[in-house]
Amino acid sequence: MRYAMAIDTKKCVGCGDCVVACQTENNVPHGYCRDWIVENVSGSYPSVQIELRSERCNHCDNAPCVRCCPTGASHIVEGGIVLVTHDECIGCGACIESCPYDARYPHPEGYVDKCTFCKHRVDKGQNPACVDVCPTHCLHFGDLDDPNSDVSKALKNRKWKVLAPEAGTEPQLYFLT
Amino acid sequence: MTSRRQFIKISAAGVGAATIGINAASGFNLFGSKDETGPASDEDLTPYPTYCEVCFWKCAGWAYVDKKGNIRKIIGNKKDPHSNGRLCPRGTGGIGMYYDEDRLKTPLIRETDSEGNDYFREATWDEALTKVADKMKQIANKYGPEAFGLFNHGNPGGHLEHLMRAYGSETNAEPAFAQCRGPRSVAYYSTFGAYIGSPENTDIRDTRCLVLIGSHIGENMHNSQVQEMSQAIENKATIITVDPRLSTAAGKSTFWLPIKPATDIALLLAWIHVLIYENLYNKEFIDQYAFGFDLLKEHVKTMTPEWAYGITTIEPEMIRRTAREMAGAAPNVVIHPGRHAVWYGDDTQRERAMAILTALLGAWGKRGSLYFAEKISLPHYPQPEYPEPKWTWRDLNNGKYQLATMGITTELLKASIPENNPKHRVRAWLVAGTNLPLSMPDKQLFKKAADSVEFIAVMDTMPMEITGYADVVLPEATYLERYDFLRASQNRIPNVALRMPAVEPKYDSKPGWWISKKIGEKLGLDEYFNYNDYSEVIDWQLKQIGTSLEEMKKIGVKSFPRTEGPLYLADGEDFEFNTNSGKIELYSTDLADAGFDPIPVYKKHPEPPPNFYRLIYGRAPMHTFSRTSNNHNLWDLMNENNVWINPKIADIWELKSGDFVWLKNQDNAVTTFPVKVRVTERIRWDSVYMVHGFGHSDKKLSRAYGRGASDEEMITNVMIDPIMGGTGMRGNFVTFLKEDPRKEVKA
Structure with missing residues (x-):
């Protein structure tokens, strides 16, 4: 089993619904976020293109944050989800520094926090909150090992890219272009 | 008089929380204690049906409440055609409206201290409501109830509108008309004899070509429309966007026409020219249903793409190509009628040009164009007829704007100023759900009008700028804390949605229906408020249409079969349009009769001076x-x-x-x-x-x-x-x- 997410940049309007749904679902404190929107503008007027991306932890197969954690708080569970055990985290911030995606933030209560792919929902067979809220249906989640999963189907007939492939992290967010 | 109208910043009725900046390590937590910081399991939460009040789309959803009575999240109702189970960021974040620590917490009454400075005194509900009712009595006795005006928007305004109609005033206006959709309403009504309505009857889901004239879907988060635009992208529909800015929608379009602002009518006329003179228009449709084609053809004869190029800066070949693209997809084309349409003062004419383009493509009443929307008609709760006012908002227009269908906010403001010698002078205001200082252009007009009236009462949930001009401030409960009107908006399938309180009102706030009822009772209008709780009205209405409050509490949204015919017009079907000619009026007899251009004309607008x-x-x-x-x-x-x-x-x-x-x-x-x-x-x-x-x-x-x-x-x-x-x-x-x-x- 390998959980992953595909983000359709052709559909995303950058509304931030994924961000606020994550905030209410996971009780993320105000001023912080586990997911966010990136807008890339290229070209010059009037030949301009925009790419909008809903980004979060890439739940990397080769996760630098896990490798650099001194206490083992950052770890990988079944399905490849990268998690932080709050009680074991000393808030040193090494993982924050090591992440090429800036996916982690220091929670005001002293631990490092990040996207969990909404494991509490996924364990019950639901999608992460961001996926289920998105008005444009631009987020696709599921098990890459299952060819019938939403994410497998989304990746099948589309071109995609990953972010910072040169970092060798083997990220599991796929951006449909 | 002027000192009374000193703008008051709502004074310390609560804790002045410090501004919390992005990434400030404030530790501010919505739910306080540490044991509640994790995600809550849905099984531990109770869902209450609601529909959103953060915007006018009114998406239905569920407010999830935990065992301690905290609203934890709001999730869309899957049976709701406005949201399809997915709220937009504002709907999801509607929770922040309930938790906002800056909310109006108690009724406030304006007082003046010994040095002549105005301030707000916290008051009881009875004091505040008595003050409003007494003023209403006084105005009615002195000038007639018509002199009491209402500025309203959205649901809370509706309850006050009922109060005002019962009291004898129809002197109301909302920014939704003269600051928003008005030109569209008048243009489509004069062309097709029908309004577009809300949510718009645009069949974007099934379109082959979506044309956006300045509409920025995706930035305006009109939920089901954003969802359908995404489906159109999935279906590889052609999207043509006309916008001086690369909007989000323009960024997703097949063709983006970066038009010079204020020249849209020239582009539309050139498109019409191409459709007619290249014989690309839907001839059968026009022959059967339209009036004035020959006049239109003659009118646009010289309005070639080359003519429009110099005006719009859009290359002639691009104008032709996009016109052909639309014709190729016709009739499955949505020329989106837009929503906020008040741009350059010739907006009804621009909307008319859009309606004419729609007609030429036969893109009316067809799959993937504009469908026939239907809504369920809710019976009126048994109450006496409203008294007939001696004059209404119409009389404030002094014979102008004959085609206006709703009160014009700016005219209501002008009629409040004695120097304007208004035939009918407005002496006092109720304001609900609209923050006039930030929603109206020409701030001087607003300020002068606010200075001129004797009395202003404002009902709101937040200390918006308008509350600073009030004599009485009435703190309203948010939509998550109150019963409200049933939502019975138009859609492909008629449906009704319930809003009920998920939690008790925070602070000393009260629902809009309660505030209106209490004022009404003080005015002796009890027979218009013949219920103890608004849920009785809702239950009665629901029972008339074959459901009940009990059932609706479980499902939130209920759909009903269509009764007014199919969603689309059949090919060649006999159809009489509700216009003077019974046809689609390419040449508008309404506009001709009122002395306006019966076919849209491009008129040059001023351009910015250097360095502006x-x-x-x-x-x-x-x-x-x-x-x-x-x-x-x-x-x-x-x-x-x-x-x-x-x-x-x-x-x-x-x-x-x-x-x-x-x-x-x-x-x-x-x-x-x-x-x-x-x-x-x-x-x-x-x-x-x-x-x-x-x-x-x-x-x-x-x-x-x-x-x-x-x-x-x-x-x-x-x-x-x-x-x-x-x-x-x-x-x-x-x-x-x-x-x-x-x-x-x-x-």
């Missing part, structure tokens, strides 16, 4: 006008607006992204607050762009205060649409000031 740029404004997907800027969840997503400047212009001014500037317009008006510069290729050289709704000046909006600048402050040149009184707001030109112009200069 046309101010274009719009929406951001996470905010609704000025009403959400203090909502903490939405503030987290966007806490200020920027002024978008093209890099070539920024170079001239030596500005870079992140710099702050004050804006000054052609009339020397200067923004109160500076606004952050965003240098971007997404905007033309002759224009700048701002998201509307920022630049709040009331300090009690602790997060929103001073964040960004208010576009309304720059809108001093208002171009009135002579057909329906709309206030065209895009004819203002701004320049940049790098220093605060109000800074004192030392001698």
Whole structure:
């Protein structure tokens, strides 16, 4: 089993619904976020293109944050989800520094926090909150090992890219272009 | 008189929470104690049906409440055609409206101290409501109830509208007409004999070609429309967007036409020319249903793409290509009628041109064009007829704007000012759900009118700027804390949605229906408020249509079969349009009779002088006008607006992204607050762009205060649409000031 997410940049309007749904679902404190929107503008007027991306932890197969954690708080569970055990985290911030995606933030209560792919929902067979809220249906989640999963189907007939492939992290967010 | 109208910042009725900036390690936690910081399991939460009040789309959803009575999240109702189970960021973040610590907490009454300074005194509900009722009695006795005006918007306004009609006043206006949809209503009604309505009857889901004339779907987060645009992208529909700015929608379009602002009518006429003179229009449809084709054909004879090129800056070949693209997809084409349509004062004519283009493509009543929407008609709760007022909002227009279908806010303001010698003078106001100082252009007009009236009562949930002008402030419960009207909006399938309280009202706030009822009872209008709780009205109405409050509490939304015929027009079907000619009026007899151009004419608009740029404004997907800027969840997503400047212009001014500037317009008006510069290729050289709704000046909006600048402050040149009184707001030109112009200069 390998959980992953595909983000359709052709559909995303950058509304931030994924961000606020994550905030209410996971009780993320105000001023912080586990997911966010990136807008890339290229070209010059009037030949301009925009790419909008809903980004979060890439739940990397080769996760630098896990490798650099001194206490083992950052770890990988079944399905490849990268998690932080709050009680074991000393808030040193090494993982924050090591992440090429800036996916982690220091929670005001002293631990490092990040996207969990909404494991509490996924364990019950639901999608992460961001996926289920998105008005444009631009987020696709599921098990890459299952060819019938939403994410497998989304990746099948589309071109995609990953972010910072040169970092060798083997990220599991796929951006449909 | 003037001192009474001193603007009061709602005074310390609560804790003045410090502004919490992005990434400030404040530790502020919505739910307090540490054991509640994790995600809650849905099994531990109770869902209550509601529909959203953060914008007018009114998406239905569920408010999830935990065992301690905290609202934890709001999730869309899967049976709801407005949301399809997916709320937009504002709906999801609607929770922030309930938790906002800056909310109005108790009724307030204006008092004057011994030194002549105005302040607000906390009052009981009975005191506040008695004060409003007494004033209503006094106005009715002295001038007649008609002299008491109402500015309203959305559901809360509706309850006050009922009160005012029972009292004998129909002197009401809402910004939804003259500051928004009015031109569209009048144009489509005069062409097709039918309104577009809300949610718009656009069949984007099944279209083959979507044409957006300045509509920025995705930035205006009209939920089901955004969802359907995504489906259109999936279906590989052609999207043609006309916008001086690379909007989000333009960025997703097959064709983006970066038009010079204020020239849309020329483009539309050129498209019409191509369709007619290349024989691409739907001849059978026009022959059967349309009136005035030959006059139209003659009218656009010289309006070639080459003619339009010089005006619009859109290449002739692009105009032809996009016209052919539409014709190729016809009739499955949506020429989107837009929504906020008051741009240049000839807006009804622009909307008319859009309606004519729609007709030529046969894109009316066809799959993938504009469908026949239907709504369920809710029976009126048994109450006496309203008394007939001696005069209404119509009489404030002094014979102008005959085609207006709703009250015109600016006319109501003008009638409040004695110097205007109004035939019917408005002496007092109720205001609900609209923040006039930030939603109306021409701030001087508003201020003068507010200074002139004897009394203002404001009902709101937040200390919006308008509350500072009030004599009585009535704190309303948010939509999550109250019963309300049933939602029975038009859609493909008629449906009804319930809003019920998920929690008790916070602080000493009360539902709008309760406030109206209590005032009504004090006026002896008990027979119009013949229920103890509004849920009785809802239950009665629901039972008349075959359901009940009990059932609706479980399902939230219920659909009903269509009864007025199919969604689409059959090929060749006999159909009489509700116009003077019974046909689609390419040549408008209504407009001709009223002395206006019966076929749209392009008229040149003023252009910005050197070093000035046309101010274009719009929406951001996470905010609704000025009403959400203090909502903490939405503030987290966007806490200020920027002024978008093209890099070539920024170079001239030596500005870079992140710099702050004050804006000054052609009339020397200067923004109160500076606004952050965003240098971007997404905007033309002759224009700048701002998201509307920022630049709040009331300090009690602790997060929103001073964040960004208010576009309304720059809108001093208002171009009135002579057909329906709309206030065209895009004819203002701004320049940049790098220093605060109000800074004192030392001698």
